[in-house]
Amino acid sequence: MGENWALGRLGAYANIWEPRLSAQTTTLDAQSSAISLIPTASEMEARPPTGLDRRRWIKMEVVSVLEINDDVVGIQVSVPGGGKVELPVTSHIMIRGRDPQTSKNVVRSFTPIIPDQVECPGIMYLVIKCYADGRMSRYIRTLREGGEIEIKGPVRSLKYFKGKYQRIVLIGGGSGITPLWQVAEAIIKDPEDETRICLIYQNRFEKDILMRSELDEMAAQHPKKIRVLYMLSKPPEGWPGGKGRLDRAVLQSQLPPAELPGSVIMICGPPGMIDSLAGPMDEETRVRDGGLLHQMGFSGEQIHVFE
Ligand SMILES: Cc1cc2nc3c(=O)[nH]c(=O)nc-3n(C[C@H](O)[C@H](O)[C@H](O)COP(=O)(O)OP(=O)(O)OC[C@H]3O[C@@H](n4cnc5c(N)ncnc54)[C@H](O)[C@@H]3O)c2cc1C
Numbered sequence: 001m002g003e004n005w006a007l008g009r010l011g012a013y014a015n016i017w018e019p020r021l022s023a024q025t026t027t028l029d030a031q032s033s034a035i036s037l038i039p040t041a042s043e044m045e046a047r048p049p050t051g052l053d054r055r056r057w058i059k060m061e062v063v064s065v066l067e068i069n070d071d072v073v074g075i076q077v078s079v080p081g082g083g084k085v086e087l088p089v090t091s092h093i094m095i096r097g098r099d100p101q102t103s104k105n106v107v108r109s110f111t112p113i114i115p116d117q118v119e120c121p122g123i124m125y126l127v128i129k130c131y132a133d134g135r136m137s138r139y140i141r142t143l144r145e146g147g148e149i150e151i152k153g154p155v156r157s158l159k160y161f162k163g164k165y166q167r168i169v170l171i172g173g174g175s176g177i178t179p180l181w182q183v184a185e186a187i188i189k190d191p192e193d194e195t196r197i198c199l200i201y202q203n204r205f206e207k208d209i210l211m212r213s214e215l216d217e218m219a220a221q222h223p224k225k226i227r228v229l230y231m232l233s234k235p236p237e238g239w240p241g242g243k244g245r246l247d248r249a250v251l252q253s254q255l256p257p258a259e260l261p262g263s264v265i266m267i268c269g270p271p272g273m274i275d276s277l278a279g280p281m282d283e284e285t286r287v288r289d290g291g292l293l294h295q296m297g298f299s300g301e302q303i304h305v306f307e
Contacts, residue, residue, distance in 0.1 A: 051079040051081030051122070052093065052152075052153050052154060054152060054153055057150040057151065057152050058080070058151055058152070059149070059150055060078055060079055060080070060124075060149055060151055061077065061078040061147075062078075062144065062145060062146065062147045063077060063078050064076045065145055069207070071130050071132075072130070072210065073127075073130060073140060073141075073143075074126070074128075075125075075126045075127075075128060075140070075149075076120075076125055076126075077149055078122055078123060078124075079123070080122075081122065082121050085112055085122070085124040085125075087112060087153070087154045087182075088154065089160050089186040090182070090183060091153070091155060092109045092111040092112075092153065092156075093111075093112060093151050093152065093153030094107055094108065094109055094151065094153055094155060095107070095108055095110055095136065095140075095149060095151055096150040096152070097142075097149070097150070098139055099135040099138050100138050100139065100142055104135075109179075109306070109307075110126050110178070111182050113126070113127055113178060127210065128140050129174060129175035131174075131175075157307075160183060162190060162192065162195075166196065166261075166262030166263065167195065167197075167198070167260070167263040168183065168196070168197050168198075168264055168265075169197075169198045169254070169263070169264070169265040169266070170183060170197060170265075171199075171200045171246065171265060171267045171269070172199070172200070172201045172202065172268055173201075173203070173268070173269025174208065174269055175210065176267075176270070176306065177211055178210075178211075178268075179266075179306045180201075180268055181211055181214070181215070184199060184218065184226060187226075188226065196225060197225060197227075198227055198229070199215070199227070199228045200229045200246065201228065201230050202231040202232075202246055202269065203230070203232055203233075204233050204234050205232065205234050205236075206232060206235070206236055206239070209230055212230075215228050216228070229254060230242065231246060231250065246276075246277065247292075248296065251292065251293070255296070257297075258296055258298045259297065264302055264303075264304060265302060266306065267304070267306065268305070274307065275288075275291065277293050278291040278294075278305050287300065288300070288305060291303075
């Protein structure tokens with residue numbers, strides 16, 4: 001079953017999955033499993049020192065806290081060392097904080113973003129969505145300019161390199177968009193990286209869509225490389241994007257066929273969405289199985305969950 005069949009099936013969106021002009025690695029190659037998930041010294045050396053440490057928590061100064069909207073804050077953190085804070089693609093940092101409601105420590109992952117227009121050495125930029133019932137969210141709400149925050153990292157759960165995949169499907173929910181944005185941005189910025197991207201971003205309301213102008217601009221400027229589908233479970237009247245939840249029918253209309261080599265699906269979002277797509281995690285083996293994507297024929301190797 002070849003690419004042509006896929007094109008027929010994918011209809012209007014087929015241009016993204018068209019056969020590529022140059023050959024790239026088409027399978028999840030054997031070397032990838034042997035590759036260290038920790039950014040290598042040379043990868044980190046290629047960038048100015050970040051002052052981050054993946055083994056221990058470092059206290060850093062909160063330089064500013066900006067209310068982006070009702071439930072999203074932009075936080076600038078001063079990172080010792082003074083270099084531009086740019087993490088290797090697919091890596092993130094961890095924040096440790098104390099939930100003011102339970103007084104218990106909570107640790108969560110966050111992906112710093114690199115705003116295009118500002119280049120302030122030694123500053124890490126975080127965009128954080130705060131959930132009313134969220135333990136880390138409640139801690140984030142307590143942060144004030146001049147205060148401290150504990151950060152560890154970078155951490156990486158998957159190694160990405162140009163040519164590893166032909167097609168990447170990024171499925172995000174709520175605040176899970178930032179790691180997916182990081183992957184998309186790295187591919188878009190590299191003119192030699194011909195990977196095609198389909199980003200499906202699920203939210204409840206239109207106002208919940210994070211980084212929308214950046215995503216729209218990316219899709220408008222690189223229509224052959226990326227397309228974006230916003231799904232809303234509570235869409236406004238006349239909403240042109242996807243409506244409802246990510247079910248089998250939506251996935252079938254958007255994803256390349258599971259048998260097509262060189263495809264991977266990366267997911268980051270709320271636990272319910274991850275369980276439904278990638279299946280619940282077996283506590284012993286730490287492997288997810290039995291989700292919608294498995295039922296559609298995708299193997300565990302083709303599904304990567306940021307968590
Ligand atoms: C690799 C990685 C990078 C991330 N980067 C960022 C980032 O840059 N900015 C950011 O804001 N978040 C990011 N997240 C999500 C973040 O780690 C937390 O999951 C999120 O802040 C909620 O934590 P909490 O303790 O406040 O909520 P919890 O106490 O864990 O959950 C509270 C409620 O929020 C819901 N919820 C939790 N996560 C989500 C979600 N993603 N979408 C919708 N509902 C959710 C839960 O279902 C629950 O109802 C990232 C996650 C990963 C795995």
